Amino acid sequence: MGDTEKSIPFFDRDEESKHLQIWGVPHALIDNGTLAELYVVLTRSIGKEMTRRFFYDSAKKAARNLQNSMLDMSNAKTDDVDKLVDRISKFPFYVSSYGYGTGETIKSDARSGKFLFRIEHSFIADELKDRGLEDPTCSFIAGIFAGLAEAWTGEEYSCRELHCASNGSPFCDFELFPGSLTDKFFGEIENIKNVLTKLDDAVESIHETMQNKNVSQKSNSDL
Numbered sequence: 001m002g003d004t005e006k007s008i009p010f011f012d013r014d015e016e017s018k019h020l021q022i023w024g025v026p027h028a029l030i031d032n033g034t035l036a037e038l039y040v041v042l043t044r045s046i047g048k049e050m051t052r053r054f055f056y057d058s059a060k061k062a063a064r065n066l067q068n069s070m071l072d073m074s075n076a077k078t079d080d081v082d083k084l085v086d087r088i089s090k091f092p093f094y095v096s097s098y099g100y101g102t103g104e105t106i107k108s109d110a111r112s113g114k115f116l117f118r119i120e121h122s123f124i125a126d127e128l129k130d131r132g133l134e135d136p137t138c139s140f141i142a143g144i145f146a147g148l149a150e151a152w153t154g155e156e157y158s159c160r161e162l163h164c165a166s167n168g169s170p171f172c173d174f175e176l177f178p179g180s181l182t183d184k185f186f187g188e189i190e191n192i193k194n195v196l197t198k199l200d201d202a203v204e205s206i207h208e209t210m211q212n213k214n215v216s217q218k219s220n221s222d223l
């Protein structure tokens with residue numbers, strides 16, 4: 001933290017309610033094994049794409065909200081590009097401080113706003129590596145990176161896991177980049193929306209045809 005930032009305890013308890021707090025925000029703690037098990041259960045019930053998205057979106061929202069509340073309480077927010085790059089380069093250490101793995105920044109590019117992070121011993125990959133899952137499973141950590149980046153920059157950010165220790169890689173690599181994540185899941189949603197719109201149009205057109213037919217039959221019978 002810089003000299004101008006106020007010191008806020010990372011982890012403490014509310015004096016009255018005794019609720020656990022991180023940066024002043026009440027938290028319910030879920031152990032890593034339970035989160036990993038939840039990942040497997042959801043994959044079996046709602047499918048891998050929706051599970052990945054569920055974990056990603058939840059973590060992204062939580063990380064963004066938490067970081068925003070920390071930034072509101074401190075004077076840490078900055079528009080200075082070099083300071084922002086330096087801060088974002090520290091995100092893997094934030095993930096380490098939560099006990100989600102051991103992280104480092106592999107690449108950072110101020111011009112494109114892209115970063116490459118590496119996490120060794122991702123908690124979720126360590127739990128799931130022998131479960132026969134074929135795709136990267138650490139969207140929870142990817143979501144944290146994207147949420148933190150959005151809080152610090154005020155811009156839309158996304159993160160995807162390039163390869164994962166749960167599928168045989170020695171570590172998990174994540175690409176953080178500005179903009180939105182267009183992925184298979186949303187592609188499928190778009191396709192479904194298009195099909196539904198076409199179905200709507202078809203129903204509308206059948207309805208109109210039927211109405212016209214009724215009107216013409218009625219007018220014929222009136223003759």
Ligand SMILES: [Zn+2]
Pocket residue numbers: 122125136137138161163164165166171172173
């Ligand atoms: Zn992973």
